[in-house]
Amino acid sequence: MEVVKDALNKAQVAFLSYKNFSGKKKATFLRAIAEEIEALGTELVTTAMRETNLPEARIINERGRTTGHCRMFADLVEEGSWVDARVDTAIPDRMPAPKPDIRKMLVPLGPVVVFGAANFPLAYSTAGGDTASALAAGCPVLVKAHPAHCDTSRLVAAAIEKAAIKTGMPQGVFQHLDAEGFEIGQALVKHPLTKAVGFTGSLAGGKALFDLANQRPEPIPVFAEMSSINPVILLPDTLARDAAKTAANLAASITLGVGQFCTNPGLIIAIENEALNSFIKTLASEIQKALPGTMLHQGIADNYSRRLTQTLVQKGVKTEGQAANGTHSQGTPLVASVSAEVFIQNPALSEEVFGPFSLIVRCKNIEELMKVVSRGHGQLTATLMGDEGEISKHKALINVLIEKAGRLIINGVPTGVEVCPSQMHGGPFPSTTDSRFSAVGIDAIKRFARPVAFQNFPESLLPDELKTDNPLGIWRLFNGEFRK
Ligand code: NAP
Numbered sequence: 001m002e003v004v005k006d007a008l009n010k011a012q013v014a015f016l017s018y019k020n021f022s023g024k025k026k027a028t029f030l031r032a033i034a035e036e037i038e039a040l041g042t043e044l045v046t047t048a049m050r051e052t053n054l055p056e057a058r059i060i061n062e063r064g065r066t067t068g069h070c071r072m073f074a075d076l077v078e079e080g081s082w083v084d085a086r087v088d089t090a091i092p093d094r095m096p097a098p099k100p101d102i103r104k105m106l107v108p109l110g111p112v113v114v115f116g117a118a119n120f121p122l123a124y125s126t127a128g129g130d131t132a133s134a135l136a137a138g139c140p141v142l143v144k145a146h147p148a149h150c151d152t153s154r155l156v157a158a159a160i161e162k163a164a165i166k167t168g169m170p171q172g173v174f175q176h177l178d179a180e181g182f183e184i185g186q187a188l189v190k191h192p193l194t195k196a197v198g199f200t201g202s203l204a205g206g207k208a209l210f211d212l213a214n215q216r217p218e219p220i221p222v223f224a225e226m227s228s229i230n231p232v233i234l235l236p237d238t239l240a241r242d243a244a245k246t247a248a249n250l251a252a253s254i255t256l257g258v259g260q261f262c263t264n265p266g267l268i269i270a271i272e273n274e275a276l277n278s279f280i281k282t283l284a285s286e287i288q289k290a291l292p293g294t295m296l297h298q299g300i301a302d303n304y305s306r307r308l309t310q311t312l313v314q315k316g317v318k319t320e321g322q323a324a325n326g327t328h329s330q331g332t333p334l335v336a337s338v339s340a341e342v343f344i345q346n347p348a349l350s351e352e353v354f355g356p357f358s359l360i361v362r363c364k365n366i367e368e369l370m371k372v373v374s375r376g377h378g379q380l381t382a383t384l385m386g387d388e389g390e391i392s393k394h395k396a397l398i399n400v401l402i403e404k405a406g407r408l409i410i411n412g413v414p415t416g417v418e419v420c421p422s423q424m425h426g427g428p429f430p431s432t433t434d435s436r437f438s439a440v441g442i443d444a445i446k447r448f449a450r451p452v453a454f455q456n457f458p459e460s461l462l463p464d465e466l467k468t469d470n471p472l473g474i475w476r477l478f479n480g481e482f483r484k
Pocket of ligand 1: 118147182183226
């Protein structure tokens with residue numbers, strides 16, 4: 001495909017110079033992106049609102065998050081220690097054999113293809129976390145625009161291109177391809193000059209692109225965030241005290257943004273008793289009061305309606321509470337319940353229903369609850385509702401949850417992802433294709449870099465990060481000691 005070939009050739013030429021740019025220079029570019037996005041003003045806000053049906057406050061908030069992560073990565077690369085430099089100097093007289101001089105640091109992978117998310121038109125799209133972290137690492141980026149918000153994507157792309165020109169970046173450091181359909185995306189993933197892929201969307205889409213990348217003569221990493229139902233486990237003693245409050249908090253989390261968050265609590269697991277009945281009654285009444293909301297695009301609304309119907313017709317599933325039906329573009333909030341026995345036997349009930357829906361699993365006892373948790377898929381998050389004393393009695397649960405999820409929460413809701421260095425947004429399959437990495441926070445940069453060791457290099461040929469006198473003043477592991 002000519003357009004893809006041209007774009008990747010340009011990206012590769014850009015890579016040859018961009019990869020050697022200093023952290024300071026890349027930081028200037030990232031900060032200029034933030035400024036150009038802000039300079040788009042209300043046009044960006046109204047365009048994104050029109051294309052996604054998201055309210056103004058949410059778009060403004062997302063814009064802040066987008067410019068915030070551009071500046072966060074600017075600070076990171078300007079400071080420079082992210083390259084994880086290690087210096088082990090030679091010991092020529094070591095016995096029985098001399099020790100060579102070895103030094104290691106992270107270097108950028110090469111051109112990265114980014115598939116923007118439908119549910120975050122700014123923060124996970126054109127200038128989203130994947131783009132910002134790849135550019136920060138030193139990788140040119142090719143964005144395949146999401147067809148649900150093409151105009152928003154074009155506006156943001158123009159802002160990035162303007163920032164690139166203003167700060168003297170090489171042509172091709174960022175490219176925007178907005179043709180619809182799978183063909184262009186697949187050609188981008190298959191092209192030999194593509195070195196990594198960032199994706200947020202459906203399990204089917206992410207897995208198809210992951211498989212394609214692995215079938216290439218030279219396989220490449222695909223960092224796909226796809227499907228998570230974010231189990232919430234309610235411990236019985238605590239639930240007996242807090243049933244109403246817990247139900248109100250969860251109802252708000254389930255319906256937030258019409259349930260269109262990857263961290264939406266789609267599964268609630270608890271032990272049968274009076275407290276659970278009272279919790280379900282309050283949750284159902286909160287959900288009944290909720291309003292149906294217009295979803296991001298018709299495809300997502302149709303998908304929600306289809307997946308909801310498929311779930312509700314499964315044997316043993318009982319609707320507990322449902323909001324008033326809306327139009328065919330709206331998502332109706334709904335909660336249902338099922339016994340643990342049926343849930344365990346029916347794998348279809350563990351699949352994501354993307355929208356304002358949650359399934360409550362009723363367990364006979366703690367042993368059955370452990371069985372449900374142990375058999376679950378990989379998740380972005382897992383939440384435990386319980387006080388310290390009660391959780392301490394069930395430490396085995398935490399052990400299992402560590403295997404299942406990237407972020408464990410006590411007495412909170414999974415929606416709302418704080419952007420900070422200790423954040424982990426990722427998890428075992430199918431929540432992502434690579435549980436070792438986070439898509440949020442400064443560690444997201446590590447997805448687009450790889451370590452290289454330099455053995456017996458003279459000082460003059462070493463990158464600045466690895467020179468003995470540390471001209472950049474960065475933190476390094478120097479002969480086993482962590483210092484500047
Ligand atoms: P999607 O269908 O996976 O599409 C995402 C992007 O990937 C689009 O640009 C799409 O291209 C491309 N794509 C998908 N499959 C592909 C394939 N086989 N080959 C090449 N390119 C492919 O996701 P969506 O449209 O954003 O939403 C659909 C469903 O995904 C939702 O209803 C929801 O279930 C799920 N979703 C989950 C999350 C989450 O965070 N868990 C987030 C968003 C969506 P085109 O659109 O041009 O065809």
